[in-house]
Amino acid sequence: MTNTYDYIIVGAGTAGGVLSYNLTKSGARCLLIEAGKHFTRETFPTAEADASAQMYWGGGIEFSSDAQMAFLRGKLVGGGSVVNQALMGRFDDLALNDWKDESGVGFFAMSEMEPLYEIAESKIALHNFKAEERTRNGELFVEGCEACGYKWHFLRRAQKDCAFSKYNDCIACLGGCHRDSKQSTLVTYIRDAEKDGLKIQANTSIEKIENGSAGVTLYGVSDDGKITYTAKNLILSGGAFGTTSLLLKSGFKKQLPAIGRYFATHPQFMFFGLYDELINAHKGMFQSVASKDPRFRKRGFKLENVFAGPASIAMLYTGFGADHLEYMKHFTRMTCAEVAVRDENAGEILVDKKGKMIVKKELTSQDKDRMKDGVGVLKEILAASGAKRVIESPLYFGLHLMGGARMGTDPVTSVVDPDFRLKNQKNIFVCDSSIFPNAPGINPALTIMALAHKLSQQLTA
Ligand SMILES: Cc1cc2nc3c(=O)[nH]c(=O)nc-3n(C[C@H](O)[C@H](O)[C@H](O)COP(=O)(O)OP(=O)(O)OC[C@H]3O[C@@H](n4cnc5c(N)ncnc54)[C@H](O)[C@@H]3O)c2cc1C
The missing domain is CATH 3.30.410 (Cholesterol Oxidase; domain 2)
Structure with missing residues (x-):
């Protein structure tokens, strides 16, 4: 099956949820692909062991x-935001200055990140x-x-x-919030984006990507068998493990030797x-x-x-x-x-x-x-x-799985440019915890959301 979208986003987690909402709202035709299931509060498993087995990679661990x-790591629509503790803290100067020093990326500064944190916080209780x-x-x-x-x-x-x-x-x-109290991207961003026309393809794992003249081709496996998609633009939001292993399986390591490294x-x-x-x-x-x-x-x-x-x-x-x-x-x-x-x-x-x-x-x-x-x-x-x-x-x-496709200016020690583009690829973007330059020592989810808002602003502009 071949379909063409303006954006295909691989990984419906913390970053993928925010991006799919903002891009769909802007009028773009978006497809959000997720390896795990699409649960609702009514269908989350009730037994602790069943939740681990069905909602996490590796059958729990x-x-x-x-x-x-x-x-x-969560494996379901909403990703880590459904299974995490939802503790939301902004980074401090120590974390951002270390990021800036290590990556050479100018917007890792409190003055630039503060407005993004405000946007991220405004959509969740x-x-x-x-x-x-x-x-x-x-x-x-x-x-x-x-x-x-x-x-x-x-x-x-x-x-x-x-x-x-x-x-x-x-x-x-x-094991997922049965009250819809937890402000996961499943019940905030993704649910709203669906009303605006976001298409979600759950139970589908992308195994390889190829960039060509017709756009980016994605090869995956779903419940119905093998599946192929073509996108004008691809956004990888599969998390540190998902995004990094997909880039490795797709053969990008030869051009970008830092893929897989700097993991914390x-x-x-x-x-x-x-x-x-x-x-x-x-x-x-x-x-x-x-x-x-x-x-x-x-x-x-x-x-x-x-x-x-x-x-x-x-x-x-x-x-x-x-x-x-x-x-x-x-x-x-x-x-x-x-x-x-x-x-x-x-x-x-x-x-x-x-x-x-x-x-x-x-x-x-x-x-x-x-x-x-x-x-x-x-x-x-x-x-x-x-x-x-x-x-x-x-x-x-x-x-907190971080790094593997880290953002930075140096092509030897980083994988993603400061404008979220995979180096040397015009239409492949990476936005999730894989781009973290190092471990901040602070809960990452709010910053992942803030960075997803930054990329959204860039793309919708
Ligand atoms: C138990 C637990 C508690 C946590 N508590 C907190 C906390 O309190 N505060 C905090 O800040 N952080 C917390 N975290 C960490 C936080 O949830 C993650 O850092 C965050 O969700 C990562 O966001 P992400 O967008 O990078 O990836 P994720 O949210 O993990 O989303 C990635 C999604 O991509 C999918 N995917 C991966 N590969 C593919 C593929 N090839 N094809 C299709 N889909 C794919 C995955 O299934 C997943 O749904 C916790 C994590 C866990 C597991």
């Missing part, structure tokens, strides 16, 4: 080549947590921080009506505090407070108070039998917090001869030092809040 780091909404899990984290003299803050989340005051405690955010994840290490009192951290909200200590920012880590649903908590403690039973018996008396490291971008995304993605992501010695520093502080906080024991999960995670 993917691993680095040495099986040390676990990656989570944002909620600043308040003291009365804090769970006991959050309270103990704050008590520990204050006892140790560390600064903390309430988080800001993209949510409309979680109804905490009405005792709603669905705690199902990572903000590695996250999970810790559980055991208390005598009943905490019930699985009721209420996942996360409402985090560290905000300028000393931690300089030292390259942050601490966030978090708690997942029962199946995920069980998986975070590997093992079996009596030992695992003993751990889960304490489920209602546990708090959980994570150390997230601002890591060096030393990882690499590759594909093997069969097109299978391989991710190399070892911690560098600086990453390990930052992790140990953060763990030391977190243990101090847990002890100060009365934890009788601290349990460490042997797994650590990469949820």
